[in-house]
Amino acid sequence: MNPYTTLFLTFFRIGGFTFGGGYAMLPLIQAEIVDKHHWLTEEEFLDIFAAAQSLPGIFAVNISIFVGYRLKCYAGAAVCALGTILPSFLIILAIAMFFTRIQDNQYVAAIFRGLRPAVIAMIAAPVITTWRSMKMKPISLWIPILSAILVWLMGVSPIWIVLGAAVAGILYSRFIEYRIRRMRS
Structure with missing residues (x-):
């Protein structure tokens, strides 16, 4: 089969x-790219994951662009991005075309209610996988848990969470640098 296909x-x-x-x-994405196709190693995938998080835009599209570019340069990046975006675009287009007919449908509402727990599990899985692969201490799990509680239960904007994490990271790294300098003195 054609590699672009x-x-x-x-x-x-x-x-x-x-x-x-x-x-x-x-x-x-990890199952397809690392486990099935072996396009990247797990370490390379983690690097792309970190880079995709730091860029603006849609997270999955950023990953697809990185993978496509790594494998087939600009054409690969475009093909992967289109492949990632097109299904959502078509689904949203279909929903928009028929929304007035289905908005009160009990089956549609039930489908979306049923998807919620699956989405939560799918979001939790990469947090745990990343945590394990980075060999972090169990105590570090409080950061994503606290962030989730602040966003979901207390209504704190994710922007404040990101800014707070950036400030905490800077302060923590300064503290570590300070301790290293004191130990050398």
């Missing part, structure tokens, strides 16, 4: 069968 179909499948956004897509 393989890239497109892989990311089309990822984009079409994952609900809940980028983090919910992460286990499926």
